[in-house]
Amino acid sequence: MHIPFNTRALAAVGIVTLLGLTLTACGGNDEPSFNNDEPSFKPLELNIAHINDHHSQLDAFAATELTLDGVATQVELGGFARQTAMFKSVAGTKNLLKLHAGDALTGSLYYTFFKGAVDAQMMNSICFDAFTPGNHEFDDSDTVFKGFLDELAKGSCKTAVVSSNVVAAAGTALAPTGGAAYLKPWVIKEIDGVKVGIVAVTLAGKTVNSSRPLASTQFNEEVASAQKAIDELKAQGVRHIVALTHQGYEADKAMAAKLTDVDAVIGGDSHSLLGDFKALGIATSSGSYPTVATNKNGEMVCLGQAWEYSKAFGLMNLQFNETGAVKSCGGKATLLIGDSFKRKDSxxxxxxxxxGVRSTLMANLAASQPLVKVLTPDADATATLKTYSDQVAAEKAKPIGTATESLCLVRVPGESTNRSTGVAGCEAGNTLARGSDAAQAVAEAFLFAAKRADFSLQNAGGVRTPIAAGSLNMNTAFTLLPFTNVLVEMSLTGTEVVTALEDAVANHLDLAQSNGSHPYAAGLRWNLDMSKSRGQRFSTVQVRNKTTGVWSDIDPAKTYVLVTNDFIAEGKDGYTTLGSVFKAGRSVNTYLLYTQSFVDYVLTKGSIGRPARGDYAHQTVITQAGVTLP
Incomplete structure (x- = not known):
């Protein structure tokens, strides 16, 4: 009997056929039987509950504005204890996998003070089947990441930590001498008597360039690493494979098309909200949930991601046919909210x-709004968190000043994702040429702190949250700037300054690395045309005189003093020109903690707001597609 080539056939089938042995199909068995020369498998339904990028954001977001029943309404959004309640509510779902797609760490005072211990305990209130590290797991090197994983390993959950392309050197924190390596390339779960493989990847370039892993830790190419792990699973008789990735939505789509035998991709890193949330007042979405693509075999592969910061919960349903391929997929991302609502009076x-309004609203949400779930936070998870929240509450509550208006968060002007969703006054922030108000405010604070600097520079990815209008406290500052960076003053020529700006934009447009490299500045402004090639994107670069406030064209030959954070000063995030200047010894470490510099700036000013339009770094912007932004 001739058996045609089929990528879903098990490697073992070919061996057994060659030996002339007889395969007997048994009900519920994972072994294939042949009918008309085609392999046949037990049909399977698989459900995947997932989150990503919670970034130590364990508390709920109060006063988040959504549109409910057509009316602007403030709600409490997310919170990890509410995630726990959601996962528990679907515990009875048939054939359920629970996955976390990375970036559990960095982003709040819980991480600043406890370095992942609280995140691990809260994750263990859910008991994920698998977790893949994101780039921010390496922000404080492999050693701090190991401490988080040790905490995660406590108790009965035993979450598998998976990445096929991260290889720690023997004898280092993640591969201790005499002990098992902390990271596995894949893990196998048995679902309804069927083996399901989970293969994971962590984005390589961004982690090396934008975090602080050990130099000896290897980050191999993502697609080749994932395919190698898939092939190893196939050789063991695994016929259903889920890729758990931390590399971004667009990279997930590109990778899916290059891989054989992958059925689903559950991702993170880009903080993508998938689905149509327009009725809830959220106009921007990165794509549909699930996003349906095609793998290298020509078979259906289904992609999902669940936004950010414990705000949303993803649940994907996969139906496999008798040939082992995906027959259909469905599901949705759901926003998790509390049961208290506010609306504006006259x-x-x-x-x-x-x-009465509350009762009607609750009933309408339950009956006709499937993308919102009203939940009470899980009591046990709340109690766990409270033991830590009480310790940080006093520090978080210390007032530092006010914001006279909302400061929107943007990485690249014109991007599709609105990172300020729910913040009044930022509904269209991502569509405007000025870009990030929040990054602009941070840059102004740096320039204020560095008395001898001519201008400041800040990478967009180092600023983590928008700022709503109203009172500001220490928590605002440490959530906005959660890393342990210090300010560095650098001596550069005008030519080097412009080249550094070109480096930053080329990093995401040409090199497909993090768009967190995108530059913002105070005392320095420009016109940007991203439709042009590298070296031609920045024009009319000007410097503001600190004494007179007058703007003039940058002098290519003149030496200026630039203040920035030590991270990009060292050449990280694609800032290669700055890295060369740093290595040449043309820099001075101020040892000013960048978060404290922002705090001191606000304390001195009393209040902050958006600068005059002429003081923004971005004066005009043309997108990569050639669209001129307003």
Missing amino acids: AGVWQVVSD
Whole structure:
């Protein structure tokens, strides 16, 4: 009997056929039987519950504005204890996998003070089947990441930590001498008597360039590493494979098309909200949930991601046919909210709604709004968190000043993702040429702190949250700037300054690395045309005189003093020109903690707001597609 080539056939089948042995199909068995020369498998339904990029954001987001029943309404959004409640609510779902797609760490005072211990304990309130490290797991090197994993390993969950392309050197923190390596290339789960493989990848370039892993830790190419792990699983008789990735939505789509035998991709890193949330007042979405693509075999592969910061929960349903291929996929990402609602009264003041309005709203949400789930946070997870939240509450609550208006968060002007969703006044922030108000404010604070600097520079990815109008406290500052960077003053010529700007944009446009490299500045402004090639994107680069406030064209031959964070000063995030200047010894470490510099700036000013339009770094912007932004 001739058996045609089929990538879903098990390697073992070919061996057994060659030996002339007889295969007997048994009900519920994972072995294939042949009918008309085609392999046949037990049909399988698989459900995948998943989150990503919670970034130590364990508390709920109060006063988040959504549109509910067509009316602007403030709600409490997310919170990890609410995630725990959501995962518990679907615990009875048939054939369920629970996955976390990375970036559990960095982003709040919980990480600043406890270095992942709280995140691990909260993750263990869910008991994920698998977790893949994101780039921010390596922000404080492999050693701190190991401490987080040790905490995660406590108790009965035993979450598998998986990455096929991260290889720690023997004898280092993640591959200790005499002990098992902390990271596995893949893990196998048995679902309804069927083996399901989970293969994971962590984005390589961004982690090496934008975090601080050990120099000896290897980050291999993602697609080749994933395919190697898939082939190893196939050789063991695994016929259903889920890729758990931390590399971004666009990279997931590109990778899926290059891999054989992958059925689903559960991803993170780009903080992508998938689905249509327009009715909830969220206009921007990166794509559909699930996103349906095709793998290298020509078979259906289904992609999912669940936004950020414990705000959303993803649940994907996969149906496999008798040939082992995906027959269909469905599911959705759901926003998790509390049961307290506020709406504006006739005077425009937010007020708690009446019991009658609340009851009607709750009923309507349950009946006709599947993308929102009202949940009470899990009691045990809340109690766990409280033991730590009480310790940081006093520090978080210390007031530092006010924001006179909302400061929107943007990485690249014109990007599709609105990173300020729910912040009043930022509904269209991502579509405007000025870009990130928040990054601009940070740059202004750096320039204020460095008395001898002519201008400052800040990478977009180092600024983590928007700032809502109103009172600011220490928590605002440490959430906005959660890393342990210090300010560095550098001496550069005008030519080097412009080249550094070109480096930053080329990093994401040409090198497909993190768009967190995108530059913002104070005392320095430009016109940017991303439709042009490298070296031609920046024009009319000007410097503001610190004494007179007058703007003039940058002098290519003149030496200027630039203040920036030590991370990009060292050449990280694609800032290769700055790295060369740093290595040449043309820099001075101020040892000013960048978060404290922002705090001191606000304390001195009393209040902060958006600068005059002429003081923004981005004066005009043309997108890569050639669109001129307003």
